[in-house]
Amino acid sequence: MSGLIGINIGMTSIFLKNGENVPCTIIQVGPCYITQIKTIENDGYSSIQLGVDDKKIKKTNKSLFNHFKKAGLSPKKKLLEFRVNKISNFILGNSININFFKEGEFVHVKGISKGKGFQGVIKRHNFSGVGERTHGQHNRLRAPGSIGAGSDPSRVFKGKKMAGKMGKKNVTVKNLKILKIDSDQNFLILKGSVPGNKNSYLMIQKKEWN
Incomplete structure (x- = not known):
């Protein structure tokens, strides 16, 4: 799997060990829950669908409610799909937390940019x-x-x-370095800025080295 779903908390700046002050973005990542597993036999390709943030049942239609019920999960606000090579490593309904990433890694962040009218x-x-x-x-x-x-x-x-x-377009910012990970609050601190408003959803993917 290549990434997880995050929420844009906002920007700040931190000091590095060498004393340099760098601008960075705080993203709350997960925990993300596996809401669906797609296979080559049934869907033509292999991937997993992740969901994040609980949603009120009364605001969820019946088809979506049954979709989450199959995974044994409560309804989720945001769903995104990630391609995987081996689906045997994942179990429906399990959660994936921020420890999926490591400090010093580079990631690509995709989101919807701010609308200017x-x-x-x-x-x-x-x-x-x-x-x-x-x-x-x-x-x-x-x-x-x-x-x-x-x-x-x-x-x-x-x-x-x-x-x-x-x-208000899909924008991907590439090669953002992970400066720090706060596992207690599920915060991912990235160097630089990301697309979108505060509290908007983001797709965070690991950089694939050739």
């Missing part, structure tokens, strides 16, 4: 705009300008950088 080209694509109010340019400072020729091709090409919704 509808933004213009200056903020969304780092356009420079006109720059100065010269020659009567009183309302063109943050405008996108021309978006294409007229007669030929008589259309706007796909992928043109224009205003639109910004953020």
Whole structure:
């Protein structure tokens, strides 16, 4: 298995042994429970489904409630799937805690980035705009300008950088170093920042060395 599910607690900074102060992110990891085991015979591939955070029964529909009941677990808020090579190492309903990771390892963190809403080209694509109010340019400072020729091709090409919704996309930040592990509180302290808001769910995967 490659990883676990975590919750973004927030950012802080810590001092290393050499006195360097580095920014880091605190992530609460697990305990994650095995809610489903998929096999090549039944599903065409082998993987395990992990769940985290208890969910109220009255907010769970019948099909999902029975899904968790098969594993002998209470309903979970977040479910994610991880590919595995040997499913014989896992038992349905068991938990996997933060000791799955080790200090000094590198991980990839995947999450949904913060939503910025509808933004213009200056903020969304780092356009420079006109720059100065010269020659009567009183309302063109943050405008996108021309978006294409007229007669030929008589259309706007796909992928043109224009205003639109910004953020709220799947983002993966790679090669974040595990600085410290707090097993008592299930805290994973990573060097650097991760995508998403506070209290958002994250997929934390071990780096696979070639």
